[in-house]
Amino acid sequence: MRLVQITDAHLYADINARSRAGVPWRQFQQVLSAVADEQPDIVLFSGDISQDESAASYALAVQAMDTLPCPWYWLPGNHDQLALMTAERPLIEDVACGAWRLLLLNTRVEGKPFGELGNERLAALDEQLKSDDRPTMIVMHHPPVDVGAAWMDAIGLQDREAFWQLLSAYPQVRIILFGHAHQAYAQRHEISSHEIGVHEIGVYGCPAMADQFLPGAEYFAIDEASRPGYRVIDLEGIEWQTWVERVAV
Template identity: 25%
Template structure:
């Protein structure tokens, strides 16, 4: 029986194929039917649910073995245990090891979402106990380090000094190539409004990562878009949401209505190399 969370991944060819999905933003489970469409003017909740399931189904039907599913935050838009129960039921049904970390929406509820983004009030919430912090997933040739960057009641995140201490301990103890999974971005996206909600304390983070040249990859969500950045020999990937997208390089909050939901594949090779690409949901 599949146990959660994933802690150790074995593969027959010594390579690990990771599927990253992020920013599901589920509010409730709505079956998508013709009657649902006819009776609802606002289908945002239904569309997020449908796109999450369709993205997962499409990814797992591709001609690539999936060894691990990483969900990098914002599983919900409303913090309710029943929504997590539903998500975990779907993920467990894949029979693929998986792990989930929190995003800002997993510890923060927005009040009166009909008002403009910067006018919304927030309420801090406790994270679901299944969401992980400072968690290690080990493979023969890689170590995957999962961090919780979410701050209850806030949109922005933080990499705390305690988080950085933990990372340094892990990277000192094990010199295998390393991947860090986190919700908030740790390099600017060149978009004023989203960069106001970057992870705080990132300069300290980057300074203390300097000695560890085996840190190869960082993956994040939060920004609802695909970008690739580089710093200190680390490749930093931002991954699209399985729900709605934000338009890149915009200083004001802007949806990208032309971009389909997406997910990211990462192939972690036994020689420390990584290949990664984003796939978009077929329409």
Template identity: 35%
Template sequence: MLIAQISDTHIETDGQRAYGIVDTAGLLRACVADVARLDPRPDLVVLTGDLVDHGRPEEYALLQELLAPLALPLYLVAGNHDEREALRSALAGPRFDYLGQTGEFLQYAVDLGPLRLLVLDTVVPQEGRGQLCHQRLAWLEQRLAEDDRPTVIAMHHPPFATGIAHMDALGLEGADALAQLLRQHPQVERLLCGHLHRSIQCRFGGTLASTCPSPAHQVALDLRADGPDCFVLEPPGYQLHLWHAGRLVSHTCVVGAYAGPYRFREGRC
């Protein structure tokens, strides 16, 4: 089982660039082409939030167009830049029918055979921070109690402080309650998160929580307590999570063409 994770695509329409600089649509197009060329091919793609930049229907329509070359199951997670109802209505149809089967929150379970995928909604409308309220945590507790298969949880906001102060200020309320719940369910193999536009890992609640780089811009790595809120155009990326021999093994991938591969002793691979 191979899971591709793409995060924080921030799609704009009409040729607009995020923050006046980042061609998010063009960069996602390149990322999709990279994922489509993978061998072995992923079994599914999880997109962990901030799918578009302003939550507008036309942005979601362009997102759907950009993702179309991926002939794979796509599972979407809402982020703080997303708008739940626009997401539901713009991405209707068989490929995204699970979006219409949730309640107030975009939360759902997916049977992947050897694994389960649980998608959590951490969105607080019109705010950058995240939240896991009692209702959302109760849903997660019920899903974990009903099946003890190895489980991957996908959510937008990471449940841990990263040391990047301006992003930690937009962190996740309810993280302590989440950690307590996870300690009671050792089948949770990983929490796959977005929001940080970087690859970061942290032990959390008896498991591992990780964030995924963006195929667009990355949050600047600045660990000063008063570091400004800046982004950088470091190489775009995504992640692959391989369920292999009873473990989830993760790889961070860089989008683009680079010299090689070369054999260590002779010729090309």
């Protein structure tokens, strides 16, 4: 079973509009073409579809994504307008993926760059995990970890401690994917509880489809030496392999 994660397209209604380091629509098309060549079984779009908060930007994204030869799912990022996004395509929170289960979490906070699950969403996640012990992958926009860039770490998932505390009771959670950081990230994180003991979760960030952010930067900075990309995740039983691919634009 092959999954591909894409993230942070930051599209405009104007297909010729430029970002700081490129043309988002052109980058989006080129990354999507490379993704299709991977022959994925599922594509996951982990937020920040739009930059200009326009209905047309979501229509463009859906039109392009629907050319993929597989099912695809998206979730909102901090730049997204939820009503416009869901008018084009609804959000799906729970997806069967062979022997695995995918949970797509909405961490968006209205009008804020940072993310949060909040008590209601955390309680819902608790119920979801309590009801099913299949190997589980969680997909979200905001990083639940520090990625090493001070300005980005300040606008990650704000209630991450509560999130990790909840996951400590559910060893079936094996993988977490996030967007927002516009850079690759890969670590195995250990969490523990008295009842379950210690278990390990793979936590992975993904290059943006649009501009890349400079790793390790104290303040906002574009990484002009890096290229757009995507993450491949191959699932085999309860094990997995994952890596990042970059795309020349």
